[in-house]
Amino acid sequence: xxxxxxxxxxxxxxxxxxxxxxxxxxxxxxxxxxxxxxxxxxxxxxxxxxxxxxxxxxxxxxxxxxxxxxxxxxxxxxxxxxxxxxxxxxxxxxxxxxxxxxxxxxxxxxxxxxxxxxxxxxxxxxxxxxxxxxxxxxxxxxxxxxxxxxxxxxxxxxxxxxxxxxxxxxxxxxxxxxxxxxxxxxxxxxxxxxxxxxxxxxxxxxxxxxxxxxxxxxxxxxxxxxxxxxxxxxxxxxxxxxxxxxxxxxxxxxxxxxxxxxxxxxxxxxxxxxxxxxxxxxxxxxxxxxxxxxxxxxxxxxxxxxxxxxxxxxxxxxxxxxxxxxxxxxxxxxxx
Amino acid sequence: xxxxxxxxxxxxxxxxxxxxxxxxxxxxxxxxxxxxxxxxxxxxxxxxxxxxxxxxxxxxxxxxxxxxxxxxxxxxxxxxxxxxxxxxxxxxxxxxxxxxxxxxxxxxxxxxxxxxxxxxxxxxxxxxxxxxxxxxxxxxxxxxxxxxxxxxxxxxxxxxxxxxxxxxxxxxxxxxxxxxxxxxxxxxxxxxxxxxxxxxxxxxxxxxxxxxxxxxxxxxxxxxxxxxxxxxxxxxxxxxxxxxxxxxxxxxxxxxxxxxx
Numbered sequence: 001x002x003x004x005x006x007x008x009x010x011x012x013x014x015x016x017x018x019x020x021x022x023x024x025x026x027x028x029x030x031x032x033x034x035x036x037x038x039x040x041x042x043x044x045x046x047x048x049x050x051x052x053x054x055x056x057x058x059x060x061x062x063x064x065x066x067x068x069x070x071x072x073x074x075x076x077x078x079x080x081x082x083x084x085x086x087x088x089x090x091x092x093x094x095x096x097x098x099x100x101x102x103x104x105x106x107x108x109x110x111x112x113x114x115x116x117x118x119x120x121x122x123x124x125x126x127x128x129x130x131x132x133x134x135x136x137x138x139x140x141x142x143x144x145x146x147x148x149x150x151x152x153x154x155x156x157x158x159x160x161x162x163x164x165x166x167x168x169x170x171x172x173x174x175x176x177x178x179x180x181x182x183x184x185x186x187x188x189x190x191x192x193x194x195x196x197x198x199x200x201x202x203x204x205x206x207x208x209x210x211x212x213x214x215x216x217x218x219x220x221x222x223x224x225x226x227x228x229x230x231x232x233x234x235x236x237x238x239x240x241x242x243x244x245x246x247x248x249x250x251x252x253x254x255x256x257x258x259x260x261x262x263x264x265x266x267x268x269x270x271x272x273x274x275x276x277x278x279x280x281x282x283x284x285x286x287x288x289x290x291x292x293x294x295x296x297x298x299x300x301x302x303x304x305x306x307x308x309x310x311x312x313x314x315x316x317x318x319x320x321x322x323x324x325x326x327x328x329x330x331x332x333x334x335x336x
Numbered sequence: 337x338x339x340x341x342x343x344x345x346x347x348x349x350x351x352x353x354x355x356x357x358x359x360x361x362x363x364x365x366x367x368x369x370x371x372x373x374x375x376x377x378x379x380x381x382x383x384x385x386x387x388x389x390x391x392x393x394x395x396x397x398x399x400x401x402x403x404x405x406x407x408x409x410x411x412x413x414x415x416x417x418x419x420x421x422x423x424x425x426x427x428x429x430x431x432x433x434x435x436x437x438x439x440x441x442x443x444x445x446x447x448x449x450x451x452x453x454x455x456x457x458x459x460x461x462x463x464x465x466x467x468x469x470x471x472x473x474x475x476x477x478x479x480x481x482x483x484x485x486x487x488x489x490x491x492x493x494x495x496x497x498x499x500x501x502x503x504x505x506x507x508x509x510x511x512x513x514x515x516x517x518x519x520x521x522x523x524x525x526x527x528x529x530x531x532x533x534x535x536x537x538x539x540x541x542x543x544x545x546x547x548x549x550x551x552x553x554x555x556x557x558x559x560x561x562x563x564x565x566x567x568x569x570x571x572x573x574x575x576x577x578x579x580x581x582x583x584x585x586x587x588x589x590x591x592x593x594x595x596x597x
Contacts (some may be wrong), residue, residue, distance in 0.1 A: 008465070066479030193454045193462045193472075196443065200451045203440035210400060210438070211508065212426035221461060 002052045006277060008188060023176055032168040036283065040172045040240065044178040047233035049260040049272025050170050051226040052264060057266035058195065060202035061120070064254045065112045065128040066218035069227050070234030071249030076235075077155060077238045084095070084154025087147045094158035098235050104273025105231020106224055113223025116225040117216055120205075132254050140246040155238055165239055175236055179273065182229050186269040189225075198222050263303045265315025274314040278302075340557065350423045353378040353546050354399065359408030360570075368394040369405075370570040378413070378516070380546045384555040385581070386451050386567030387590070392550045393435060395516045395567070400427050400432050413515065427456055429515030433522055435550070437501045439508070441494035445485055448493055449476035449507055456512030475511065483507035485535060499530040506537060517547035523556045535559055558582065566590075 027035040051066040081097045083089040092100075116127045139146040139335065157166035165174055189195045197218050201208045205215045238244050247253075264275020282302055286295035310316035354376045361369040364402040369391050372583040376382050384392050396406050401422035410418045417425050440448050453472035466473050468526070480486050483503040488496065493504065495527055502522060509517060521533050522538070538560045541547070551557035557564070566587055574587060581587050 103420075126382050188465065189463045191465045193460060194465065195463070196451050197454065197460065198449050199443060200440045202450075203442055204438045206402070206442070207434070207438035207508070208451075208455070209402075209422045210426060210432060210434075211452050211511070212423050213455045213460060214421070217461075 019156065020175055020180065023180075027169055027172050029113060031097045033136060035168045035172045036240070037282055038174040038277075040236075042280045043175040043273065044233050044276075045257070045260055045262075046273035046276035047179060047182060047236070048230050048257050050186065050269055050278055051230035051233070051263060052257055052261040052262075053266050053272045054186060054226040054229065055222060055333070056261065057269075057271075058198045058202060061219065061222070062125050062258070063112065063116065063128040063223070064125060064224070064251075064258060065116075065135075066109065066226060066230045067130045067254045068132045068249050068258050069105040069109040069112070069230040070237060071139075071244065072102040072108050072135070073231035073234030074238035074244040074248060075152070076101035076104045077235060078143065078152035078244050082154075082156045083152040085147055085150065085152050086142075087152070088145070089152075091270065094192065096157070101235050102228060102231040105162075105234055106227035109219055109230060110224035111226025113220040117219040117223070129251070129254075131286055132249070133251055135248050136246055136251065139249065146246070149246065151243065151248070151326070154242035155242045157239045157242065166242070171240060173240070178232055178236055182232070183269050183273070186229075190269075193220070194221070259303055263306050263313050265313030271313055271315045274318075278306075278314060340374070341441075351378050352376065352411070353380070354548070355411040356399070356411075357409045357411070359398060359410060360406050361394060361403070362406045365568050367397060367446060372408070372570075372572055374572060376516075376546060376567065378546055379544045381561045382546070382548045382565060383561035383564045383578070384548055384550050384565050384567060385552075385554075385557060390567040391422075391570040392567055395569075396432060396519060396520055396548075396550070397592075399425075399518060400430060423455075425576065429513060430518070431509040431514040432518040433505045433509045433520055435520040435524060437505045439493045439501060439504060442492065444490050444492055445480060445496070445504060446476055447493060448491040449479045449511065452476075452498055452508040452511035455493060479507045479510050482510060482540070484533060492528070499526055502526060502530070502534070503537070506534075514545060516545065519547055519549040521550050521552060523553050531556060556564075556584075 023039075026039055026289065044191065048067055048070050050146065051069070052063060055061045055066070077097055079088045080090045080092045080100060081094065082091050109311050112128060112131055115131070116124050119127055127134055139151070142148065157164055159165065160170075163170050165171055190199075197208065197213055201213075201218050202213075202214050209215050210216070236247070241248075260275040260279050262273045262275070264273065265271030277300070282299045283295075286298040288294075290298055306314060311317070311321065342509045352375050354374070356374040359369060359372040359374075359535075360367065372395065384395065386392050397403055399410060401417070401424075401449060405418065408418075409416055411426065412428060412430055413426070417428065417430075417447050422430075440451065442450070450466070450472055457472060477486070477489065480489055481505055485500060485503055485507065488500060493501065496504065502524070506519070506522060509519075519538075523534055538547075549557060549561060551575060561578065564573050564576060564578055564581040565579060566581060568590060574581065574584060576584070
């Protein structure tokens with residue numbers, strides 16, 4: 001096992017190590033706004049996007065309910081941790097609340113999978129959208145558990161060894177650890193028996209069943225794994241914001257996640273992180289380019305252009321550029 | 337789950353591999369299979385012939401469990417598998433290939449065969465990468481060799497020629513411990529030399545493993561099989577040796593239809 005991990009780590013290309021070092025050094029030249037609102041926030045959105053990429057990229061399943069899994073994990077933190085709303089807020093330790101939140105988000109995602117995997121394509125999008133919408137409205141109308149429209153605020157951040165994890169630098173590194181960990185695990189699992197079987201169900205589910213697999217079990221398990229990633233992102237999100245409300249899991253945000261994953265690229269787990277960075281940059285700075293009412297138009301137009309020129313998203317653009325720079329290299333993956 | 341061990345497999349000699357008893361399948365008002373009775377011994381090689389729409393592929397789909405039968409029972413080596421889901425039938429040693437190749441186009445030949453080998457072994461859901469000592473890795477290479485694909489192990493399946501995809505289609509079915517095969521038009525669209533290759537591959541299968549082959553090419557079908565079942569409108573209307581079938585006037589009128597040659 002250890003030998004395998006060492007071998008895998010030593011097989012990582014130098015460019016990735018350079019990127020990692022740059023990301024570790026990033027907060028030092030950057031101010032708090034760039035460190036947290038751009039850097040860390042991109043990684044959180046990237047993780048939720050990664051949750052969708054695992055399902056869509058490897059499994060061919062588009063789920064609009066991954067943000068909901070993240071949001072439920074955030075609600076669990078508010079309900080079992082400390083909040084300032086005088087509703088629930090059991091004040092449990094973070095060491096219990098965080099794993100519990102991730103477990104609930106994972107279970108929810110697996111449940112969504114259990115319901116949705118009987119369908120495919122546009123029907124799966126519809127079913128997961130319906131689940132996302134119903135959880136959104138339920139949270140908005142239920143005051144006993146979700147505290148209705150207001151949601152929860154004043155959620156305290158954990159302190160690890162006396163360090164406030166909401167402070168810019170610790171939070172940035174916490175998010176970085178989360179992002180790198182799940183990126184690496186996803187890339188590793190891609191080549192495992194389960195990872196290959198999942199990709200096989202994307203290409204040809206009937207054949208997978210004819211090889212002795214349960215296609216349903218593969219898909220539900222993929223939803224559960226994607227749920228772990230989304231729920232972890234949800235915990236990070238609530239540490240960052242200190243609040244969670246129905247708006248956190250709104251359909252508009254769920255669509256943002258879809259845009260992030262598709263624009264970033266579904267062929268490699270790093271895609272959603274690129275998409276999230278582009279999205280966050282545009283969200284913050286499109287206002288500087290055009291007046292406030294129209295900044296969504298700029299975001300939309302920018303993403304249309306990316307998809308128009310590269311169906312594989314930003315990843316595909318990157319691939320095209322590097323192919324042009326190094327034309328001698330023969331492409332190993334063919335275009336489809 | 338009971339796994340057939342070597343001993344029970346020895347005892348199956350002379351036993352029926354596949355028995356269909358009054359099997360029918362309706363799609364609404366359409367009767368795709370009507371009262372099919374079929375018994376194939378372990379090690380027997382049977383060809384199923386019939387015109388398009390006779391119900392040959394439907395028969396395969398019913399046997400592998402792609403959809404439930406409307407009436408009737410299916411037994412595999414004596415065990416009633418009528419109610420079992422597809423993957424359980426596969427784990428018991430039933431294998432099939434498809435008329436139109438069903439492969440994983442965005443994976444390599446090696447990965448396709450590896451997935452096939454892992455499907456019928458335990459720890460299908462392992463999240464760890466295969467080690468070089470993983471028997472399935474080795475098995476995948478052997479299967480590539482058996483189906484003449486050793487030179488293309490790391491090519492994406494989507495880039496293979498049609499003939500190579502047909503070979504891989506068979507390679508995928510050979511994974512694990514197969515006990516009986518259903519081949520659905522393996523020669524469809526092959527060139528004459530690829531056909532010869534295919535006959536080689538089928539002929540090299542261990543003698544104790546039987547199969548049913550659907551084949552339009554009489555040359556292939558009659559060369560690799562010992563018995564023939566003729567299907568028409570969802571029924572089996574004649575069974576016999578290849579020679580009997582070839583010379584049967586009714587069959588000639590219906591299927592071989594002298595007019596074409």
